[in-house]
Amino acid sequence: MISARENEILTRVGADTPMGKMMRRYWLPVCTSEQLPKPDSDPLRVRLLGERFVAFRDTSGRPGMLEEYCMHRRASLALGRVEENGIRCLYHGWKFGVDGSIQETPNHCDDRFRQRLRAPAFPVREAGGMVWAYIGPADREPPFQKYEFFEGPGENRLVFRINTPANYLQLYEGGTDSSHVGILHCNMANPEWKTRPDNAPALNDYLSVALANGDNAPDMEIENTEYGFHYAAKREGPRSEDGRETSSVRVTAVILPTCRIIPLTQYQFFVFEVPQDDTRTSTYIVAHGPKPFDRDKMKVVLGLNNERLWNEKDCEYRATEENLFGQDRSNMDVAWSGLSGLVPEDASIGVSMGPIVERHKEMLVAGDAAVVRLRERLLDSLRRHEAGQDPLGLTIADYSKVRSLADTNVPDGERWQSLLPHNLGPSEEKRVLAPV
Ligand code: FES
Ligand SMILES: [Fe+2]
Incomplete structure (x- = not known):
């Protein structure tokens, strides 16, 4: 649990705040x-x-x-x-x-x-x-950081923006919280819940959100990286061909101060939670893969196809307490949350917590380990910055080899990290030094 004071430090982003100053150091x-x-x-x-x-x-x-x-x-x-x-x-x-x-x-x-x-x-x-x-100090502009989705043909990428009335951190935490995936998103992700017969056939290429099994309390293995951390949510896997026990491993990479890379089997989501101010956030979701996407199909997968809740023009997320988040309680036997897809589920939960979560009132459990690590790494980065050093990852110019990993069976005793050899961060000599 963090204190009310630490919560203030983590969530306030104005020009005179520690977090606001640190975030201003990045593009x-x-x-x-x-x-x-x-x-x-x-x-x-x-x-x-x-x-x-x-x-x-x-x-x-x-x-x-x-x-x-x-x-x-x-x-x-x-x-x-x-x-x-x-x-x-x-x-x-x-x-x-x-x-x-x-x-x-x-x-x-x-x-x-x-x-x-x-x-x-x-x-x-x-x-x-x-x-x-870049709106930070003019004489300290860092390298412009490159991501994998900058590459390849434009049709292999889709970008969505959702403006949500909630502090950035509660949305960012949702993205590092593997244990909610099989529950809140169980329509899409939990193989032990009923599928959506109305959507599934047409969306086969896009519905790769599914977890390996219905284990909602995965073991978490977290490792710090130069730019934040990555973590594996490990669930029980099938025996390998040579009879060894395996774990189904799902890895998410978290790149401070706003990004995470979410694994799917056919493509990846890069998500940025960019604070507009203390209580509003612009979420940018970038889908990027080896094949062209159909934007309308992806809108169905993300639940962005209900114009009463979101539209392409102003990107405002309109589900609120007043309209009951558009929840259809009459359909919850089929659609578990009653909310209309991945983004409405995440955003509605974020908004339902109030503009800024009162984290000192939480009751955390082991499944929240990655959420705790996110806070710790943001505080680590803040401390570095307050001490006159660069915040985490600022001088890394190339993130294009940082990866997430969709559910993959890894024999027990083997390191999942070896499947993601570039995730720790570049070695010292490959770092690009920020101009001083
Ligand atoms: S030109 Fe006068 S206010 Fe802009
Ligand atoms: Fe989610």
Whole structure:
């Protein structure tokens, strides 16, 4: 159990908080590429770590991110016009480029004035179907971190964004909590529960969430890595061909400060829990595999096909206490949770806990070990940062070989880690040092 004080430290992300300062040291996703669909498309409000920004794509297709409030007299640039390689404030027409250059100031005809100043703009990259930004100290920009889903054809990747009214940590903890999978998600994951005859045949390629068996109290083996940790949930497996006992091993990798890699047999999910502020989170789910995906089928698998609860346009998750989370209690004999799929199940549980979980009131058990480790590693990273060191994993430029592992039978006595040889992190000499 952690104290109320530690809970505050772990969950508050504003600019003056320890966690907020640490998170600002990393590149973070700020929107999907689809949210800025083409040159000069509509600008997008971005909420990140308690601050407000505006993202836009200029005429050349370059994404940019500025502070939301215009540097002149603070009108919101999200109302602005995106045109001729810049964004123009509606109030007095000041126009800014993606790099913060001031291109025009129609109510002040002094070129030297605009050339001397710059609007607050932030480094932005686009990769993996997402736009990423760095809002930390300008002189400490870390390497831009590469993930496996940056590679391969775009049709082998799907990106979803879900904005959920809950603190990031309770959602992140849900993603490292193997013991809930066979229970909350038992429709999809628990082979001892009835399957969904209505969906299953059409979704065969996508329904690889299933656990090896109905053991809901897996043994947990957790190992720290340079960037966080990875863990194996071990359930009893069948005897191997040579008669040895095996464990069914399912490995999840957790990359601080927001990411986890969830294993499936045909593909992987990369999930990022990015705080908008203390009580709202943008969850980015990236499905990535060796074959093209059908977005509509994946929406059914994820439970994102109910437009009353979520839509592609604003990405807001609308299931709340007021609408009873869209739970259909009349159907719970078939659909165990009564909620409509993986994402509604995870998000509804996260929201149901209240905006910030009161962790000092919990009663933890052995199955919560990975959740406890997540908190410990975040606190480890915070301590390093407070002591003037880089937070965990910050200088690793390439995560593309870090893997999760879907349920795999490993003979007892063999190390599951040998199936994931790159998960510990690069050796010292391969690390990329952050510019100082
Ligand atoms: S407030 Fe934006 S141009 Fe004046
Ligand atoms: Fe879950």
